[in-house]
Amino acid sequence: AQSVTQLGSHVSVSEGALVLLRCNYSSSVPPYLFWYVQYPNQGLQLLLKYTSAATLVKGINGFEAEFKKSETSFHLTKPSAHMSDAAEYFCAVTTNTGFQKLVFGTGTRLLVSP
Amino acid sequence: KAGVTQTPRYLIKTRGQQVTLSCSPISGHRSVSWYQQTPGQGLQFLFEYFSETQRNKGNFPGRFSGRQFSNSRSEMNVSTLELGDSALYLCASNGENTEAFFGQGTRLTVV
Numbered sequence: 001a002q003s004v005t006q007l008g009s010h011v012s013v014s015e016g017a018l019v020l021l022r023c024n025y026s027s028s029v030p031p032y033l034f035w036y037v038q039y040p041n042q043g044l045q046l047l048l049k050y051t052s053a054a055t056l057v058k059g060i061n062g063f064e065a066e067f068k069k070s071e072t073s074f075h076l077t078k079p080s081a082h083m084s085d086a087a088e089y090f091c092a093v094t095t096n097t098g099f100q101k102l103v104f105g106t107g108t109r110l111l112v113s114p
Numbered sequence: 115k116a117g118v119t120q121t122p123r124y125l126i127k128t129r130g131q132q133v134t135l136s137c138s139p140i141s142g143h144r145s146v147s148w149y150q151q152t153p154g155q156g157l158q159f160l161f162e163y164f165s166e167t168q169r170n171k172g173n174f175p176g177r178f179s180g181r182q183f184s185n186s187r188s189e190m191n192v193s194t195l196e197l198g199d200s201a202l203y204l205c206a207s208n209g210e211n212t213e214a215f216f217g218q219g220t221r222l223t224v225v
Contacts, residue, residue, distance in 0.1 A: 032212050043118075043204055043216040051211060090157065100147050100208040101170050104157035 002027040002093045006105035014113050019063075019078040021108045023091035026072065033074040034092045034102070035065055044090065050074060061085070086112045116141065118207045118217035126223045132193040135220045137205030139186050143215075145169075145208035146188040148180060151219070152201045162208075163188055192222075200224045 007022040025031055032051045036044040048059025055067040065076045074091060088109045092102040119138040127133050139146050148160040159172040163182035180190040192199055200223050206214035 034214075036216075041221070043120075043218045044206075046213065046215065049213060092157075094212055100145050100162050100206070100212060100214060101159050101172075102147070102149075102157075102206070102214055103159070104149075106156050 002031060002095060002103045004091050004093050004103060004105035006089075006091050006108050008108055009106065010109045010111060012111040012113065013081045015083055016080050019076070019081045019085065019110065021076040021089050021091075021110065023065075023074045023076065023105060024072050025074060025091075025093045027093060027095060029095050031093045031095060033065075033067060034094075035059065035063070035074075035076050036090045036092060038088045038090065038107075040087075047076070047089075081110075081112050083112050083114065086110055118205060118215055120203075120205050120217035120220050122220060123218060124221045124223075126225060127195050128225055129195055129197060131195050132191060133195060133222060134189050134191045135203055135205075135222070137188045137190075137207075137217060139188070139205070139207030140209075140215055143207040143209060144186055146182060146186065147206040147208060147214065148188070148190050149204045149206065150174075150201045151204060157204070160190065160203075195224045197224050 003026045005024045034049045035047040048057045050067045058064045063078045088107045091105040121136045145164040147162040161171045166182045177193045182188045202219045204219045205217045
């Protein structure tokens with residue numbers, strides 16, 4: 001079975017500061033990992049994904065994440081926060097088992113102050 | 115190309131009623147998954163359909179059911195609604211490389 005732990009239900013940064021959202025996973029088989037963003041009253045938008053290719057993954061809106069097997073981590077970063085980055089972020093895991101079931105973390109709300 | 119379409123966006127139902135939600139996936143996608151999102155439980159997997167067959171089901175009571183049609187459109191049904199069924203229901207259109215593309219969701223309120 002897979003699981004994901006997101007450390008910190010809320011993260012506050014100033015505009016222009018580094019964004020770091022933490023995600024640790026547990027999986028008995030090689031995982032596929034994802035970061036999604038959700039704006040109020042919206043669905044989930046895929047930011048980036050790791051599917052066993054490059055360990056440093058670049059996504060949309062300047063976000064990137066690094067897969068570290070030794071640390072079972074997949075933290076999301078962005079060098080400089082914008083006000084528009086304020087949203088909730090979800091880390092998710094699945095495996096290539098032939099059917100699609102994402103297991104999500106509890107989410108981290110990113111607050112960006114001017 | 116068109117994204118994932120979920121209808122309706124908002125719904126208010128009374129306890130004991132039933133409800134049907136609809137999802138039209140991205141053209142060419144044959145797999146659709148459904149998720150329930152609540153403040154208390156977060157995002158939880160309901161079920162996944164592929165080519166009209168349910169391949170996997172989450173830990174939800176039998177009141178929650180779904181189906182998929184030959185054009186890949188999917189519906190989920192909740193019978194005998196309870197207050198705790200109030201949630202955002204999200205449909206995901208699944209690509210072949212495990213990518214899931216989500217719709218805007220249906221916000222169900224049970225009163």
